[in-house]
Amino acid sequence: MKTLATLENLIDRLREIQRINSAASVLSWDQETNMPAGGGTARAEQIATLQGIAHKEFVEDETEKLLGAAVDLTTGYPLDQDGELWDESAQSLLREVWRDFNRARKLPSDFVVKLSRECSLAQQVWAEAREGNAFVDFLPNLETVLNLKREEAQYLGYAGSPYDALLDYYEPGTTIAGLRPLFAQLKARLVPLLRKIQNSPVQIDDSILFHAYDTARQLEFGRLVLIAMGYDFEKGRLDLSAHPFTTSFHPTDVRVTTRVHEHDVTSCLFSCIHEGGHGLYDQGLDPTHYGTPLGDSVSLGIHESQSRMWENCVGRSKAFWRFFYPVLQQTFHHQLRSIDLDHFYAAVNRVKPSYIRVEADELTYNLHIMVRFEIEQELIEGRVKAQELPELWNQKMKEYLGIVPPTDSQGVLQDVHWSLGAFGYFPTYTLGNLYAVQFYDQARMEIPHLEDEIAAGQLLILRQWLGQKIHRWGRMFTPERLAQRVTGVSLTPEPYLQYIERKYGELYRI
């Protein structure tokens, strides 16, 4: 059997390239958390330079030579010409490197640099436009990015829609054709459920969440929950940023951010738990495989499954609050002393169509994704112009959620993704929601008394299970194979739908 040892030169090269990518990630993190306002233009150039170098080194003849010695470069099949087979790790590594290489070599390095620069700049313009509710200010940058992404799809090639070429980057193997029935199935059961909830006699009062809560204490509580989850502060940090995110420079340096609103006790809390779920995944990757696909996360859908599982299946469960609500009550004695657990639990699970995706409840969240999924296709396929976006957005919001945002800041400008060129990213959020419940159901079957443990504040047992089942494997398995290995079946929306119907059925007495 040939092992990873045979691939040492290729791996050294990948590791070197990853160090450049990690450096670019440090610069991006810094841009979001620390960079003074004036530094933006220079920073965009610096990040673009690093990404250009990383791309150039990756697609160089030397990589092709090293990779070509191990796989057929046209098909990706491992070469066994000397009669010896590759072991499973080596096969997985080669499959994934070939996939990345094959994609990267289709893009000229100049194009990569240009895309990186334009996205950094667009992000900065977007942030200001959002702040000032001025879509027109963002429009020229959005058009530039959009055109570049269309160009990228052409470079990459596709069978069905150019949008497929972009989807595949975030979630390998995903296509419009594959997603449409999935979304249709969700829509068919979520929309009627939403209607029932809206017509339910049960009215949940969540006003207690929006009293004044000291921001420093909110942060402290978020930090406490992260520690309980097993997030390792020796290998991580918690900072503030306009939009919570997680980034990793190495499994020994994985950073999460949050935001704190004095008049919303849920914002900091759930974003800490959410990003903590991402952080645990990145801290759980095997550092010996840093730089290779075996030290990388499987896909954005799987990554999101980790954050959503912690945020929703755990963080919005009764069990979780059995332990943590008394702690929260102690922290905010004045505000919460007369609110009982059931009231608080209901409040953090209230279903209500709202404008902002990241603040949406577990049910309507996917409707927000459907809005974006449909708009993205039309944008990338060129059936809709960027300037038509605000109108289209509001129209889709009306259709799916029954509400129209009063401003673009609360509408089409709310998400950073399009400024970053991340078209095709949104659907992975819904995939993450589905994977989350599918994995969590399995965890409950395999871990004895999981909910009792959680109710006793013992969260580490779940982190350990996820580490063993998912984190440590990196990209050893495709998302599909991973789901099969962990749960016995491929991705299916059924567990999520049953979970939602059960949870809200109880809460709203439907």
Add this chain to the structure above:
Amino acid sequence: MKTLATLENLIDRLREIQRINSAASVLSWDQETNMPAGGGTARAEQIATLQGIAHKEFVEDETEKLLGAAVDLTTGYPLDQDGELWDESAQSLLREVWRDFNRARKLPSDFVVKLSRECSLAQQVWAEAREGNAFVDFLPNLETVLNLKREEAQYLGYAGSPYDALLDYYEPGTTIAGLRPLFAQLKARLVPLLRKIQNSPVQIDDSILFHAYDTARQLEFGRLVLIAMGYDFEKGRLDLSAHPFTTSFHPTDVRVTTRVHEHDVTSCLFSCIHEGGHGLYDQGLDPTHYGTPLGDSVSLGIHESQSRMWENCVGRSKAFWRFFYPVLQQTFHHQLRSIDLDHFYAAVNRVKPSYIRVEADELTYNLHIMVRFEIEQELIEGRVKAQELPELWNQKMKEYLGIVPPTDSQGVLQDVHWSLGAFGYFPTYTLGNLYAVQFYDQARMEIPHLEDEIAAGQLLILRQWLGQKIHRWGRMFTPERLAQRVTGVSLTPEPYLQYIERKYGELYRI
């Protein structure tokens, strides 16, 4: 006349390389201010990778081709083969690029990577060893770095001592032979002056500085002074780090750090002013020349002249405190209400031999440098082994300052420099002290009523003068030429010595 426009391709290349160096600086800044403890090893590799790439790109044939088209690569003389001369900017740029290129090409890229990695690691070990007062823990890393620096000197070549090859990097043209008489001159007048001060009937009581001062307020005051100096927070930040430093990623993103001790009101204050002086220089460089020598600082000695001028000539002057002492009194009413200006002014100027260089007064500071200057030579020339350092250190401290530090943490382990491989750096501090007074004397002659302006809190006028005379020129002139242009003469210790003798003569009634 041929201008910079003719050099466009070369400049583009330099700019690209500088972006990589700037990225490495972001990673270093992050390491000192934010990085979680566990991230150190991976970070050292990431920085080393970037520095290796920057070095490799710089010494590549393409640079040689572009540079060789404009200068004689052996002598550095500009080529005027087509009869047209280069203008002054282009000549300066070519002179400095040739100097850098000539130096860089002597070093193999593998060596640059290794040196970078070992220094990052040594720095981390040093920080722990200093914390724990354990020189032996640091010894192996110090030996590694020392051997690499000796090796570097061999690569670079030298006429007199291998130490000269290292000196020249920080202060172009500086040699042991040039520095020795300078230090001898200082020693000849500073040591007797110190003795007179120690025998003076005037005893300054500075105990008020070491009462308890709220750290948040100290930081606020430091920030206030930075703003008064003209440090632009739209293009900079102030953070905390174990050792105050300034770093620049671009003139639009220049960051200073400080430290705050509750029981020493001077530490945060003077490090803010000191680093602010560095920061003004970096913010004052011409951004259109970013990446080329014309957008870079002249030398460390000149850089230090800016920090020391602000810290000492301004920050420890009576004029400065005429305005700022009432503000400080308001900030720390309880501690300072009964202390008058003269008392406070004397306290922050008390002369007393002490263990820690960065806390030394203006007089004994240079004695600290002489200790290091002599030890460095012996280390690099191989006459002293790293393991003998603690003993040698204490012996020299006794000789120059008459005191022996009780621990290595307060002695040989106090400075970060040797862990970073920065042998040859220390002498630039003394050069900075001398340049500072020489420039400041000139400023007082040229700016009407400068000290009255300062006494009215108007510091911007000095920043503007420095910007015009020094900052904006980058490396257009050598340090020597710059001193001549600004003050009419080359570097001379006379202004500094007269300033010191006058200032302390008054304070100590000598």
